[in-house]
Amino acid sequence: MKDIKNRKSDKPRIGITIGDYNGIGPEVIVKVLQDKRITNICTPVVYGSGRILTKYKRILGIEEFTYHQYNNNSYLHDQKINVVNCWTEVQELEPGKITEEAGKCAYLSIARASEDLNTKTIDAVVTAPINKANIQSEDFKHAGHTEYYQENHADGGDTLMTLCAGSLRVGVVTGHIPLKDVSAAITKEALTSKLKVLINSLKKDFGITKPKVAIMGLNPHAGEDGLLGDEEINVIGPVVKEFKKRGNLVFGPFPADGFFGTMAFKNYDGVLCMYHDQGLIPFKLHAFESGVNYTAGLTIVRTSPDHGTAYNIAGKGVADETSFREALMQAVDIVKVRNGEITNKIRPNAKQLLQDRKDQIKIQKTLKAGEGEEEFDLSELEAGERKEAQVTKQQKMLENKSKNQQQGGGRFDRRPHNKKEHWKPRKNHQDRPPFPNKSEEAPREEKNNG
Ligand SMILES: NC(=O)C1=CN([C@@H]2O[C@H](COP(=O)(O)OP(=O)(O)OC[C@H]3O[C@@H](n4cnc5c(N)ncnc54)[C@H](O)[C@@H]3O)[C@@H](O)[C@H]2O)C=CC1
Numbered sequence: 001m002k003d004i005k006n007r008k009s010d011k012p013r014i015g016i017t018i019g020d021y022n023g024i025g026p027e028v029i030v031k032v033l034q035d036k037r038i039t040n041i042c043t044p045v046v047y048g049s050g051r052i053l054t055k056y057k058r059i060l061g062i063e064e065f066t067y068h069q070y071n072n073n074s075y076l077h078d079q080k081i082n083v084v085n086c087w088t089e090v091q092e093l094e095p096g097k098i099t100e101e102a103g104k105c106a107y108l109s110i111a112r113a114s115e116d117l118n119t120k121t122i123d124a125v126v127t128a129p130i131n132k133a134n135i136q137s138e139d140f141k142h143a144g145h146t147e148y149y150q151e152n153h154a155d156g157g158d159t160l161m162t163l164c165a166g167s168l169r170v171g172v173v174t175g176h177i178p179l180k181d182v183s184a185a186i187t188k189e190a191l192t193s194k195l196k197v198l199i200n201s202l203k204k205d206f207g208i209t210k211p212k213v214a215i216m217g218l219n220p221h222a223g224e225d226g227l228l229g230d231e232e233i234n235v236i237g238p239v240v241k242e243f244k245k246r247g248n249l250v251f252g253p254f255p256a257d258g259f260f261g262t263m264a265f266k267n268y269d270g271v272l273c274m275y276h277d278q279g280l281i282p283f284k285l286h287a288f289e290s291g292v293n294y295t296a297g298l299t300i301v302r303t304s305p306d307h308g309t310a311y312n313i314a315g316k317g318v319a320d321e322t323s324f325r326e327a328l329m330q331a332v333d334i335v336k337v338r339n340g341e342i343t344n345k346i347r348p349n350a351k352q353l354l355q356d357r358k359d360q361i362k363i364q365k366t367l368k369a370g371e372g373e374e375e376f377d378l379s380e381l382e383a384g385e386r387k388e389a390q391v392t393k394q395q396k397m398l399e400n401k402s403k404n405q406q407q408g409g410g411r412f413d414r415r416p417h418n419k420k421e422h423w424k425p426r427k428n429h430q431d432r433p434p435f436p437n438k439s440e441e442a443p444r445e446e447k448n449n450g
């Protein structure tokens with residue numbers, strides 16, 4: 001057992017908030033943490049209730065999941081799953097139901113983890129889904145986690161809701177606001193601030209030295225030269241130009257439908273969308289099973305699965321835990337990238353560096369053309385990229401089709417959660433040591449406190 005003040009393990013400690021315990025949060029937590037290899041990678045600290053986890057263990061018929069629980073966190077065990085009990089009353093579990101108690105407990109879990117983030121007892125937090133309406137109280141008056149963390153862990157700075165899956169990272173300028181308010185919220189100041197958060201995060205959290213970012217338009221066809229709206233001409237275009245002038249690889253505004261429809265995002269490290277559904281619908285179509293929601297711009301690291309409470313399947317044992325596992329792995333990765341322990345190896349290769357250089361030259365030429373010195377059409381580059389993306393998309397569709405035919409399943413094909421082949425180490429961080437074979441694991445002398 002390690003004293004938190006004299007922590008000796010190098011593994012990141014990852015807090016996990018339990019979310020709404022009547023949703024699928026506790027189920028995906030238990031399914032992911034039952035894999036003993038998790039404690040080789042990080043020290044999980046679940047903020048919630050041992051009783052609740054034990055109930056889900058029984059519902060799921062999982063025997064092997066063991067953990068140590070505490071009522072305070074003065075000691076955490078770096079080789080075990082830790083559970084910090086955030087309330088003492090016995091709560092009735094009603095999977096799929098919205099109850100006042102579940103909303104209160106979801107808040108208690110978040111508040112306790114927040115204290116531990118402040119004292120650096122934990123290095124990051126992964127939040128299981130809450131019901132945004134049900135958690136509202138005198139203590140929690142935020143539209144969601146993103147807004148809560150912005151207020152409490154951003155040091156007064158701006159943040160960006162960013163959905164990540166491999167090299168696809170989609171940020172949204174306006175997050176949890178009504179659609180009717182979006183246009184007014186797209187100002188030069190807001191766009192500049194969000195774009196800065198995205199670029200800084202791609203550098204600092206994902207290790208991309210010279211990130212390439214695509215910006216979407218707000219209106220259909222990115223405004224069609226002012227025919228269908230003028231935010232592209234008055235706000236988005238000038239901000240893009242300003243960032244280019246400062247040497248950033250920023251492109252757009254693009255019509256969002258064609259951009260996502262042709263998978264042009266494959267040519268960029270980050271995509272900035274104007275509003276929630278503009279970014280999240282294509283993202284979830286592409287990567288719902290494995291997507292991670294990351295709050296960029298925080299002083300701490302916070303990730304979450306990309307799904308919600310899924311009341312319609314809660315307590316049935318069918319929830320897919322992949323997204324939660326990815327969120328946990330992403331939190332570990334970002335902590336390590338921030339600490340300089342690993343670097344992102346997706347892009348910095350010779351081909352990419354060459355492409356970046358070409359982009360940089362094209363930007364300079366475009367700017368000069370704007371000043372009347374030289375004629376240059378940036379759409380040449382974008383047309384080339386679109387063509388390339390279309391070919392890749394067709395190849396991918398053919399590959400997926402034949403894979404599905406071989407497996408006899410669709411994209412959300414679910415296998416029983418206790419099959420070990422379900423484990424998928426992330427491919428994009430080659431620095432992570434491979435998992436040891438089961439036979440190489442240190443003997444475990446845990447007792448089940450659950
Ligand atoms: N970070 C958070 O705390 C989030 C919370 N929410 C909250 O969740 C609640 C429900 O939101 P919805 O829009 O219905 O989205 P949802 O993601 O909960 O459900 C949408 C559909 O996807 C299915 N689904 C979701 N996760 C799944 C999984 N892991 N495995 C298999 N199927 C899965 C559900 O059964 C449902 O059919 C709302 O109260 C919302 O506020 C939604 C998104 C994020």
Ligand SMILES: NCC(=O)COP(=O)(O)O
Nearest residue numbers: 144145146147280293304
């Ligand atoms: N759909 C994404 C979303 O709702 C994110 O919510 P939160 O992480 O801010 O709670």
